[in-house]
Amino acid sequence: MNRMTSMFGLMALMGATSLFAQTTPVRATIPFDFRVGQRVMPAGSYTLTQTSAALFLRKEDGTRASAISLTNPTYHSGASNNAGLEFNRYGSVYFLSKFWGADPSYGRELVKTAQERELAKRAKSVETAGIPLKAK
Numbered sequence: 001m002n003r004m005t006s007m008f009g010l011m012a013l014m015g016a017t018s019l020f021a022q023t024t025p026v027r028a029t030i031p032f033d034f035r036v037g038q039r040v041m042p043a044g045s046y047t048l049t050q051t052s053a054a055l056f057l058r059k060e061d062g063t064r065a066s067a068i069s070l071t072n073p074t075y076h077s078g079a080s081n082n083a084g085l086e087f088n089r090y091g092s093v094y095f096l097s098k099f100w101g102a103d104p105s106y107g108r109e110l111v112k113t114a115q116e117r118e119l120a121k122r123a124k125s126v127e128t129a130g131i132p133l134k135a136k
Contacts, residue, residue, distance in 0.1 A: 071108035
């Protein structure tokens with residue numbers, strides 16, 4: 001019975017997320033390995049799709065490399081931002097941090113993992129790197 005309840009809850013959650021508007025898939029070529037949640041993603045070209053609650057990434061080279069991350073809304077007051085990805089870098093480790101879509105004033109911020117929070121505490125400074133998005 002408990003398993004049946006869990007399955008029903010999972011199906012309801014999946015159905016609810018499909019109700020949220022999805023953006024048109026976009027592409028990004030990322031020249032370095034990076035982390036999304038607990039996953040290490042290799043450098044390469046990716047297709048990204050954003051919903052109001054999550055960001056989906058899929059590597060375009062035919063491998064099964066993919067990731068999903070929960071996101072929170074974020075706002076950028078800069079007037080000249082372009083659509084793109086923003087990464088936090090601690091030493092040589094990159095974490096995908098933000099997704100700026102068609103309206104670059106509003107974006108999605110990925111939830112930080114415990115590993116990233118720990119590295120941020122120990123880091124003397126955090127650097128950011130930006131990657132532009134292309135229409136698919």
